[in-house]
Amino acid sequence: MQFHRRWHLPKVISFDLDDTLYDNVPVMQRTEEVAHSYIAEQYPQTAEWDMHHWRRFRDEVSRTDETFASDMTKLRLKTLELGLEKFGVDDSARAANTIMDVFLSERSNFEVPQDSIKLLEALSQRYKLIALSNGNVNADKIGLAKYFELVIQPGDGIRGKPLPDMFAAAERKLPELQPHEFLHVGDHPYSDILGAQRHGWQSAWLTSGLGTTAHLSVLPTVTLHNLNQLQRLLLD
Template structure:
């Protein structure tokens, strides 16, 4: 099912968020965070009382202190690990090394995702008609996810680029796609702020993927809301 809020204008490219748009990310992250906590506890027993829940609370506290850092999930998680370890008396040098090592454990698990066949079918069909890019604040790897054949490129925070809802990633995507105007990009994502407001702020068109989302008050409405990716297929193919 879908709902139009304003008329879609012609577009020449599509960008997709990844996490919670093309797959359910919550159980993936929960497992990855548990494996990360177990790894840190094994490598440094003095912090073994910091379980996945404790690390999550610390991450939220670190994110609340810095909005730009909060939009870059890799930098945020590294900062969280480093702080948690240094607060337990571990040297900064050692803490950074352990954090980097832990991130590799986390990234391996967070990219262990089974993508539904219908998602592959949708992206394969769309890729024959439009250039596709991924625009994500997370650290999923399109190649490790098995989606690299569909996307020209993936854009993530880092190297001076802030995450959504800042426009940096959309600007980079637009430059790569050589868009004549920002409105020629159609962005599809699940987050009402990062994806919808972020895309609209840049000047793109936005489709909100909201399969289970309650009503949300938005300063600006997306062009359309969809409840499943089948609806997107009907809209765009």
């Protein structure tokens, strides 16, 4: 554990979800495989595109609209619609929504580690807990929604981190609090740490996720190497 900025004991703990409270990499790998198998089975005319083709096409689509950068559900849905349209699939928008339903169902088909569950249970006895996630996991389906007073994700005009929308939405729901009374915990140097610090929140960078020191553009309030250190920081 290493402090980089002045520390204030927070009143609200905000969590990123993917790769902070659980390893999301194998979840996404399996989910994409399931979704691609469904596409290949239901729409055999797309057979010449493997998962890598779809990913490259998704990158192309992402460059056509800046809002896609902070809303992966919107991006995936548009990628599916345009890709299916290329192969002459009838009513590609309806087909894309059906595939997205398959994707989202598998996306939330996993168990959160018990260590993370126990941490949330303990923290919720002392702090308000909220979740700010750029991903599209269903927090209720994976058993986490009951620990959070708010779960905010992109959509309905709210853009993802590091843009200010999600942080501002949380502040509107908790207007009695000052920005420095929020602590955002996340693994991503850009969306989590830059986003929180830029909005005046404290931030805890969890290095056990996907980010590296080279990706930091601003220093977090505190660097943590695992969730046990967060428990010691906030509960001991």
